[in-house]
Amino acid sequence: MSPGNPELVNALVQVLGSENVLTALEDILPYGFDGTATFKQRPVAVVFAHDAAQVSAVIKLARTHRAPVVTRGSGTGLSGGSVPVPGAVVLCLVKMDRILEVDPANLTLRAEAGAITQKIFDAADATGLFYPPDPGSMKISTIGGNVAENSGGLRGLKYGVTRDYVMGLEVVLADGSICWLGSKCVKDVAGYNLRDLFIGSEGTLGVVTQVLLKLLPKPAARQTLLATYARMDSAAETVSAIIAAKIIPCTLEFLDRKTIQCVEDFAKVGLPRDAEAILLIETDGHPAAVADEAAKIEELCRAHGATSVRRAATAAEAAQLATARRSAFSALARLRPTTILEDVTVPRSELAGMIREVEAIATRHQLNIATFGHFGDGNLHPTILTDERDTAEMHRVELAFADIVQATLARGGTITGEHGVGLAKKPFLKSQLGDASYELLRLVKRSLDPDGLLNPGKIFDQS
Amino acid sequence: MKTLAEMDYSVLQQCMHCGICLPTCPTYLETKEERNSPRGRIALMRAVADEELDITKAFGDEMYYCLGCLACTTACPAGVNYAELFETARADVEKKGVLASPKRDAIRWFALRLIFTRPRLLRAMGRMLWLWQASGAQMAFRKLKLTRLLPANLRQLEPQAPTVLAKFSHQLIKPVEKPASVKRRVAVLTGCVQDLVFADVNRATVDVLLANGCEVHTPPVQPCCGSLHAHNGDTDTAGELARRQLDLFDPFVFDAIISNAGGCGSHLRHYDHLLAEDPVYAARAAEWSRKLKDISEYLVEIGFRKPTGAATASTEVTYHESCHLCHGQKVSKQPREILNAIPGVKLSECAEATMCCGSAGIYNITQPETSGWLQERKLGHLRATGAEVVATANPGCHLQIANGFAQSGEKTTVVHPVVLLAQAYRNETGAAR
Ligand SMILES: Cc1cc2nc3c(=O)[nH]c(=O)nc-3n(C[C@H](O)[C@H](O)[C@H](O)COP(=O)(O)OP(=O)(O)OC[C@H]3O[C@@H](n4cnc5c(N)ncnc54)[C@H](O)[C@@H]3O)c2cc1C
Ligand code: SF4
Ligand code: SF4
Numbered sequence: 056m057s058p059g060n061p062e063l064v065n066a067l068v069q070v071l072g073s074e075n076v077l078t079a080l081e082d083i084l085p086y087g088f089d090g091t092a093t094f095k096q097r098p099v100a101v102v103f104a105h106d107a108a109q110v111s112a113v114i115k116l117a118r119t120h121r122a123p124v125v126t127r128g129s130g131t132g133l134s135g136g137s138v139p140v141p142g143a144v145v146l147c148l149v150k151m152d153r154i155l156e157v158d159p160a161n162l163t164l165r166a167e168a169g170a171i172t173q174k175i176f177d178a179a180d181a182t183g184l185f186y187p188p189d190p191g192s193m194k195i196s197t198i199g200g201n202v203a204e205n206s207g208g209l210r211g212l213k214y215g216v217t218r219d220y221v222m223g224l225e226v227v228l229a230d231g232s233i234c235w236l237g238s239k240c241v242k243d244v245a246g247y248n249l250r251d252l253f254i255g256s257e258g259t260l261g262v263v264t265q266v267l268l269k270l271l272p273k274p275a276a277r278q279t280l281l282a283t284y285a286r287m288d289s290a291a292e293t294v295s296a297i298i299a300a301k302i303i304p305c306t307l308e309f310l311d312r313k314t315i316q317c318v319e320d321f322a323k324v325g326l327p328r329d330a331e332a333i334l335l336i337e338t339d340g341h342p343a344a345v346a347d348e349a350a351k352i353e354e355l356c357r358a359h360g361a362t363s364v365r366r367a368a369t370a371a372e373a374a375q376l377a378t379a380r381r382s383a384f385s386a387l388a389r390l391r392p393t394t395i396l397e398d399v400t401v402p403r404s405e406l407a408g409m410i411r412e413v414e415a416i417a418t419r420h421q422l423n424i425a426t427f428g429h430f431g432d433g434n435l436h437p438t439i440l441t442d443e444r445d446t447a448e449m450h451r452v453e454l455a456f457a458d459i460v461q462a463t464l465a466r467g468g469t470i471t472g473e474h475g476v477g478l479a480k481k482p483f484l485k486s487q488l489g490d491a492s493y494e495l496l497r498l499v500k501r502s503l504d505p506d507g508l509l510n511p512g513k514i515f516d517q518s
Numbered sequence: 519m520k521t522l523a524e525m526d527y528s529v530l531q532q533c534m535h536c537g538i539c540l541p542t543c544p545t546y547l548e549t550k551e552e553r554n555s556p557r558g559r560i561a562l563m564r565a566v567a568d569e570e571l572d573i574t575k576a577f578g579d580e581m582y583y584c585l586g587c588l589a590c591t592t593a594c595p596a597g598v599n600y601a602e603l604f605e606t607a608r609a610d611v612e613k614k615g616v617l618a619s620p621k622r623d624a625i626r627w628f629a630l631r632l633i634f635t636r637p638r639l640l641r642a643m644g645r646m647l648w649l650w651q652a653s654g655a656q657m658a659f660r661k662l663k664l665t666r667l668l669p670a671n672l673r674q675l676e677p678q679a680p681t682v683l684a685k686f687s688h689q690l691i692k693p694v695e696k697p698a699s700v701k702r703r704v705a706v707l708t709g710c711v712q713d714l715v716f717a718d719v720n721r722a723t724v725d726v727l728l729a730n731g732c733e734v735h736t737p738p739v740q741p742c743c744g745s746l747h748a749h750n751g752d753t754d755t756a757g758e759l760a761r762r763q764l765d766l767f768d769p770f771v772f773d774a775i776i777s778n779a780g781g782c783g784s785h786l787r788h789y790d791h792l793l794a795e796d797p798v799y800a801a802r803a804a805e806w807s808r809k810l811k812d813i814s815e816y817l818v819e820i821g822f823r824k825p826t827g828a829a830t831a832s833t834e835v836t837y838h839e840s841c842h843l844c845h846g847q848k849v850s851k852q853p854r855e856i857l858n859a860i861p862g863v864k865l866s867e868c869a870e871a872t873m874c875c876g877s878a879g880i881y882n883i884t885q886p887e888t889s890g891w892l893q894e895r896k897l898g899h900l901r902a903t904g905a906e907v908v909a910t911a912n913p914g915c916h917l918q919i920a921n922g923f924a925q926s927g928e929k930t931t932v933v934h935p936v937v938l939l940a941q942a943y944r945n946e947t948g949a950a951r
Contacts, residue, residue, distance in 0.1 A: 077551070080574075080576075081571070081574065081576040081577055084561055084571065085552035086552055088535055092534060129537055130552070131537045171541070173541075194538070195537045382538070382595035383595075385536045385594070386595040386596065392528045392532065442531075444527075
């Protein structure tokens with residue numbers, strides 16, 4: 056296809072108006088990447104849709120002109136999901152950002168796909184309700200992006216991930232048709248559960264334009280604790296002990312020494328700079344249960360080698376600690392020019408061993424690796440701090456990545472816990488799934504998107 | 519000064535495009551388009567450094583659409599030095615001349631090279647403006663509807679022109695003033711707009727310093743700090759003005775150098791960086807930057823004396839944070855501490871206290887639409903508190919907010935926190951001085 060594709064652009068302008076179709080270099084350059092380091096590709100055009108009908112029209116036009124469509128929310132993805140492919144039109148949904156309904160009688164919320172996650176949390180909160188999934192990027196990520204990546208968050212341990220809250224969604228298919236999947240009914244078993252097919256589909260099967268979310272009553276109380284460790288293993292042992300004691304906190308986050316220092320440089324919330332590891336733990340629910348759990352957790356932390364345990368005195372202090380934790384990934388960028396984040400998950404019993412292995416891999420390849428993550432879920436983010444201009448080092452980075460993935464799979468883990476496959480994890484998917492499951496995935500893609508129009512080349516190579 | 523292409527590339531690389539800054543950026547909130555966001559602008563700058571993009575007119579327009587409010591630097595966990603990138607990019611735009619037009623060149627020459635480099639000329643202009651306003655000529659001119667003769671954008675601005683005070687700083691403040699017992703020696707910077715329009719803020723600044731045992735040095739004629747120049751891509755003049763400032767004030771003889779205008783202070787603190795490669799001035803500039811303090815910051819640092827008198831009987835006050843004070847200088851708690859220390863003051867926090875009011879240097883002249891949008895958003899949040907007084911610590915914000923209230927006929931007053939503190943000291947029973 057021609058680089059500019061003027062006919063397609065003209066047709067898009069006809070449908071959306073010129074203010075919603077960007078083609079100038081200065082306008083489209085910033086859509087060449089998402090939050091993932093090292094992937095970059097310029098789109099031919101960026102378009103903004105304002106409703107499902109416009110999304111449908113864009114897809115039909117792109118189909119006529121055989122141009123790939125890459126759907127984009129806020130571009131905070133960490134696996135290259137919204138990075139354009141050559142010749143692509145980027146379909147950006149951030150202007151479809153309305154919260155359409157909060158239904159306290161049914162405990163649901165309906166919103167357009169471009170609504171910001173934080174706004175959804177706030178809208179629920181304002182009516183005394185609670186939307187639990189809280190990815191670190193929630194202040195900027197869109198709910199559509201969360202659904203597409205099946206994002207997890209700091210409360211994943213007790214409350215699960217985005218999938219657990221999607222009751223229904225509106226999706227535009229590759230032929231431009233618009234369909235609703237799911238309903239407000241708590242029990243609904245009519246037909247195949249196609250709704251779930253689109254959750255975690257990374258924009259490769261359809262464009263989500265609306266979501267219907269399940270809400271919970273707001274927990275009456277919460278308590279946040281910060282436990283400090285002189286040894287990484289002690290922190291890992293504490294996690295096992297808490298789970299073994301049949302306590303499920305809502306949050307159980309881990310930061311290693313390097314991450315603690317970077318986060319503290321930014322957030323200045325009084326994290327112990329000299330600690331080898333910290334755990335950020337939160338329990339919520341009935342006040343009596345919270346008080347009881349907090350006391351037991353504190354005891355377990357101390358019994359397993361915590362050098363100190365600090366309890367957040369106020370809600371504001373607790374919020375500050377959570378915000379600091381949410382900045383971990385970006386704060387690590389202070390150390391080296393390029394920050395590449397991994398997203399592996401292992402069964403929780405394998406955590407301590409996995410962390411030791413990551414350290415060994417760092418030493419073996421002479422790399423600077425920091426690790427933080429959702430310890431309670433077994434979801435780790437080893438983060439390689441490097442410089443993309445140093446080709447020799449970048450080669451070692453690739454080797455280290457392959458080693459981390461190998462180690463994860465050997466322990467029965469998964470190559471991505473929450474960020475998706477996208478471009479970043481594509482080479483490893485087959486070794487995790489095995490041939491038959493991998494082919495099944497491709498079969499689903501081929502039947503829903505026979506022309507390979509929607510975000511082609513993500514998750515697996517185009518066939 | 520280095521260009522984007524010559525500067526340390528790792529400053530550009532520091533942005534890992536995580537997007538955490540997006541929701542704090544006023545221009546991104548207005549359009550929701552990436553190029554109008556911090557990470558989008560940084561991507562454009564990096565493309566210039568990578569020679570993927572020329573310095574085009576569209577690039578220039580984008581750099582001037584940015585408010586320079588630095589909200590992104592507070593939000594950014596990666597510690598991206600956006601201020602340096604922004605000034606470098608604007609300087610590149612000026613060097614390339616992509617935005618040049620005879621009218622723009624004339625205005626820039628007049629403002630940046632003529633008026634704001636010559637304090638005496640600025641005061642003379644201020645004196646004329648004062649005569650114009652005080653003599654009633656302004657009212658007569660308006661009554662006769664002669665304003666129709668002005669070009670459209672000037673006509674809109676005419677009612678917004680600040681009311682110039684009858685006396686300027688040097689007429690209110692002696693070059694050296696001493697308290698009963700001297701504990702510290704400080705210098706006070708009087709600013710440009712502050713000097714003409716808010717000389718009372720400068721007087722109040724000196725008063726509160728005296729009340730806290732400081733010997734105060736205030737040279738009667740001071741050069742402009744150069745912040746307007748640096749923010750508008752004229753880094754050469756900014757450097758020249760910084761040198762003049764360092765000639766006038768010897769930072770080694772003072773305990774602190776005090777600024778009371780958020781915008782000026784934010785620039786003044788970075789003389790060390792601006793003159794880092796100047797063999798003659800680098801050391802002096804480093805000392806200067808070490809000692810430069812905002813007035814609220816300094817008062818809290820020296821443990822200022824809590825007043826026993828009240829500013830007025832009872833006042834509900836809300837606080838608008840000047841961008842360059844909170845984001846540029848990271849001074850945010852201290853002005854609140856000052857306000858809370860004043861008997862009778864009740865501080866009610868407003869929503870989005872750290873969001874730009876749209877003043878942003880000369881932005882309200884160059885981008886009236888965005889500026890107006892931000893002004894309305896700001897006034898809405900301030901009104902919602904029900905406070906009768908808005909405290910803020912930057913002359914640009916002060917004017918922008920006061921103009922907004924005046925246009926809608928509201929009585930809300932705007933005041934610098936140190937003015938309230940000075941009043942409270944003055945109202946102490948049996949207060950000397
Ligand atoms: C600082 C930081 C912290 C993060 N923390 C977490 C975390 O704790 N947990 C977590 O899970 N992730 C986290 N992420 C990753 C990222 O924020 C999530 O993947 C998020 O869901 C992406 O949302 P987005 O709107 O930015 O989507 P984008 O990045 O724009 O898109 C992501 C993918 O979804 C597709 N997509 C987007 N919208 C739609 C739609 N409406 N319909 C169909 N497909 C669509 C895109 O094609 C792409 O493949 C973090 C990222 C950052 C930068
Ligand atoms: S927060 Fe910082 S690193 Fe992240 S996109 Fe913004 S400027 Fe870049
Ligand atoms: S300085 Fe202000 S307007 Fe400019 S990019 Fe940063 S936040 Fe946006």
